Amino acid sequence: MLFKTITKENFKKMVEGLLEENEVIGPRSRDQDLGGNKIYRFLKINSFEELEMDYTRSYSSPKNYFLPFEEDLATYRLNDKDWEQEIRYTIHPRVIIGMRACDINALLKLDQVMLKSVYPNPYYFARRRNTLIIGLDHEPLEDCFCRSMNTDTVFHGFGLFLTDIGDRYFVAINSDTAYIILNQFDAREVTEEDQERYKTVKKQIESKFKTQVDITILPELMDLEFESEIWKKWGHKCLSCGSCAMVCPTCYCYGIEEDTNLTFTKATKRRFLYSCNLLDFAAVARGHNFRPDAHIRLKYRYYHKFRGFVEAFSQSLCVGCNRCGKACLAGISPKAVIDDLIKTEKK
Amino acid sequence: MNLKIPKHDINLEPFMVGPPDFNRQTVLMQTERGFKSEVVNIVKLTAIEKLFQIRISEPCERENFTFLPGQFVMLELPGCGEVPISISSSPSNREFIGLCIRKVGKVTGMLHRSEPGAMVGIRGPFGTYFPMQKMVGRNILLIAGGLGIAPLRSPIYWVNEHRSEYKDITILYGVKEPGQILFDYQFEEWRKIYDLNLLTIVQNPDENWKERVGLITDLFEDISIDPENTFAIVCGPPVMFKFICTYLANIGIPRQRMFISLERRMHCGMGKCCRCIVGSTFTCLDGPVFDYWTVMNLKEAI
Numbered sequence: 001m002l003f004k005t006i007t008k009e010n011f012k013k014m015v016e017g018l019l020e021e022n023e024v025i026g027p028r029s030r031d032q033d034l035g036g037n038k039i040y041r042f043l044k045i046n047s048f049e050e051l052e053m054d055y056t057r058s059y060s061s062p063k064n065y066f067l068p069f070e071e072d073l074a075t076y077r078l079n080d081k082d083w084e085q086e087i088r089y090t091i092h093p094r095v096i097i098g099m100r101a102c103d104i105n106a107l108l109k110l111d112q113v114m115l116k117s118v119y120p121n122p123y124y125f126a127r128r129r130n131t132l133i134i135g136l137d138h139e140p141l142e143d144c145f146c147r148s149m150n151t152d153t154v155f156h157g158f159g160l161f162l163t164d165i166g167d168r169y170f171v172a173i174n175s176d177t178a179y180i181i182l183n184q185f186d187a188r189e190v191t192e193e194d195q196e197r198y199k200t201v202k203k204q205i206e207s208k209f210k211t212q213v214d215i216t217i218l219p220e221l222m223d224l225e226f227e228s229e230i231w232k233k234w235g236h237k238c239l240s241c242g243s244c245a246m247v248c249p250t251c252y253c254y255g256i257e258e259d260t261n262l263t264f265t266k267a268t269k270r271r272f273l274y275s276c277n278l279l280d281f282a283a284v285a286r287g288h289n290f291r292p293d294a295h296i297r298l299k300y301r302y303y304h305k306f307r308g309f310v311e312a313f314s315q316s317l318c319v320g321c322n323r324c325g326k327a328c329l330a331g332i333s334p335k336a337v338i339d340d341l342i343k344t345e346k347k
Numbered sequence: 348m349n350l351k352i353p354k355h356d357i358n359l360e361p362f363m364v365g366p367p368d369f370n371r372q373t374v375l376m377q378t379e380r381g382f383k384s385e386v387v388n389i390v391k392l393t394a395i396e397k398l399f400q401i402r403i404s405e406p407c408e409r410e411n412f413t414f415l416p417g418q419f420v421m422l423e424l425p426g427c428g429e430v431p432i433s434i435s436s437s438p439s440n441r442e443f444i445g446l447c448i449r450k451v452g453k454v455t456g457m458l459h460r461s462e463p464g465a466m467v468g469i470r471g472p473f474g475t476y477f478p479m480q481k482m483v484g485r486n487i488l489l490i491a492g493g494l495g496i497a498p499l500r501s502p503i504y505w506v507n508e509h510r511s512e513y514k515d516i517t518i519l520y521g522v523k524e525p526g527q528i529l530f531d532y533q534f535e536e537w538r539k540i541y542d543l544n545l546l547t548i549v550q551n552p553d554e555n556w557k558e559r560v561g562l563i564t565d566l567f568e569d570i571s572i573d574p575e576n577t578f579a580i581v582c583g584p585p586v587m588f589k590f591i592c593t594y595l596a597n598i599g600i601p602r603q604r605m606f607i608s609l610e611r612r613m614h615c616g617m618g619k620c621c622r623c624i625v626g627s628t629f630t631c632l633d634g635p636v637f638d639y640w641t642v643m644n645l646k647e648a649i
């Protein structure tokens with residue numbers, strides 16, 4: 001991998017240049033929580049000043065720029081008995097600035113499903129191909145457990161990845177497009193001093209992780225503790241609202257809906273992101289539901305994340321961002337659930 | 348300065364032109380593009396089940412469409428919805444495919460209201476199939492409960508078309524009431540021409556019923572099974588699988604030689620939507636046909 005440095009002043013010029021030519025998405029504060037802390041989201045920015053490079057964590061993940069909450073898969077022109085289907089892929093070049101290592105790792109996990117397994121998804125492909133990602137390192141928050149999930153560092157899946165080393169950014173470069181852009185803003189070769197500062201920052205980041213989750217035997221535990229009371233304990237709290245899946249950077253389950261306009265001349269096939277915690281997720285025709293209880297659905301969310309995905313792709317489908325823990329109205333946090341599972345094993 | 352993110356318009360790529368070939372799973376294709384097809388005939392089987400004969404309209408798409416016994420298609424009524432349906436016609440029939448559909452929900456209900464000439468969409472084929480090649484030289488025991496006969500028709504046709512390759516073929520078919528029996532107009536053909544041993548049983552007989560009364564497992568009393576040389580294919584309601592497969596395992600048929608077909612409400616057919624996940628296995632990709640050993644190791648499968 002190539003590394004360079006860019007001063008913060010030049011980085012500002014680069015963002016302003018990118019803003020002139022492209023749509024740019026970045027972290028912006030939208031509101032405050034009860035404690036007066038800013039709530040961030042990844043949104044379109046119009047000027048460098050709107051970009052909050054010191055943001056903590058976005059409430060929902062930037063995955064929705066690749067997997068939108070709702071998306072038209074196909075449209076139909078209906079004509080008496082006949083119809084014509086039309087499929088157009090959205091091509092919308094854009095830059096996303098400020099994605100964390102965990103969020104980029106989340107995209108890499110989605111790539112496994114959407115691009116690298118059978119039936120590559122062209123809708124996702126079109127968005128992934130037309131997005132330049134500029135990542136940004138940060139000091140972990142209290143509840144970040146990405147280190148336990150091995151997603152606190154990232155080596156591919158982005159164009160540039162920035163680490164703040166004082167008056168400049170230490171930049172990892174991972175695509176030609178990004179390299180060409182960076183070089184137009186007086187990016188410098190890495191000096192020994194830069195390298196030392198980078199090492200110091202990285203060590204400091206590492207030392208700040210407070211939350212750990214032990215996932216060593218988690219895949220096996222998922223089977224061993226399948227009938228555990230733990231699932232009922234947490235599942236009975238679950239409101240089956242699906243908030244966790246909506247903010248999760250890796251949840252990709254969806255549903256399909258079709259509808260027509262009022263004159264029956266046009267129809268649309270629409271995909272909408274779904275959640276396996278919603279009541280009818282596994283319902284089949286005539287009303288039979290394979291997962292009728294909240295605790296069973298909660299169990300399967302964990303089962304897919306920490307057992308199913310591991311089996312298929314040798315990695316878990318969680319990046320340790322704890323967004324679901326924060327968003328959960330019933331206070332179910334992944335760390336607490338996993339800790340509980342591990343404890344029962346030790347008894 | 349050049350700061351424009353290069354535009355990669357996949358709408359201009361070659362895969363946009365030709366029809367998708369769902370048998371080539373790893374290539375980039377228009378995954379939502381359905382083959383426009385005409386409902387050429389509708390056979391009324393019972394009050395709630397009909398056999399739809401569907402012909403892909405475009406000749407090159409029709410030519411491309413090949414499947415194996417046990418696979419399914421996604422059947423779409425534009426503006427109404429899309430449902431997974433297993434194919435119940437012969438793989439060698441390249442003119443039309445047969446889909447036996449029970450009226451249960453929104454899409455199937457709408458389909459039951461349609462008439463010949465209606466245009467529908469087909470995506471597929473998807474999923475695994477009954478490994479008919481592996482069964483060459485052996486006996487095959489086909490067991491169907493209720494609507495489970497629909498996916499079995501495809502291997503039954505296959506066996507007939509390759510009759511010399513297989514030994515004894517037995518079909519056990521059980522339903523609740525005589526009025527629910529499907530495809531009885533073919534029974535004579537199956538017995539006489541296909542040279543199959545077909546036994547039927549009902550739970551609640553009427554006055555005209557002359558064959559066995561009871562549960563499908565009762566039919567095991569009437570046949571002899573050579574466990575060393577028999578493969579089993581089982582389709583029906585989930586409760587049936589456990590009783591039948593346990594019995595067959597007890598008489599010595601290896602679990603890897605029993606094949607069952609699972610059903611879920613799939614939304615994509617391609618391992619993306621996760622709606623058909625059983626434990627950590629996708630019914631659409633790893634199934635719908637599984638051997639019983641695999642199913643036993645799946646949580647919540649049956």
